[in-house]
C-alpha cells in the first residue's frame with residue numbers, strides 16, 4: 017500500500033526528530049506532499065494513525081500541505097507547474113507520462129513534486145530533571 021509505506025517513513029523520521037529533541041509527546045506533524053507522489057491525503061492521515069500507534073506520535077495530527085508538481089518539457093523548454101490529468105485515476109496517473117501544459121508533448125521530465133518531506137513537528141519536550 018503506497019500510503020502506508022509513506023506513513024511509516026513519516027513516522028520513522030518524525031520519531032527520530034522527536035527523540036533527538038527529547039520530546040515526550042508529539043502533537044502535530046507538518047508535511048509537504050508533492051502532487052506527483054499521488055498520495056491521497058485522507059489515506060495518508062489514516063495510515064499515519066495506524067503507523068504511529070504505541071509511539072510518542074500516537075494521537076498526533078498530520079497536517080498535509082500539497083505542493084504542485086513541476087515539469088520540464090523537452091520539446092518546447094517549458095518549465096513550471098503542471099496538473100495531473102483529473103480524468104485519470106491515481107493508480108494509472110502514477111505510470112502515465114505527464115503532458116506539457118504548453119505544447120501537449122509527453123516528452124517531459126518531472127522536476128518537482130515527487131517527494132514528501134516533514135517541514136516541522138510540534139512536540140512536548142520533557143523538563144530536564146538533570147542538574
Ligand SMILES: [Zn+2]
Pocket residue numbers: 089090091092093094116117118119120121
Ligand atoms: Zn512543451
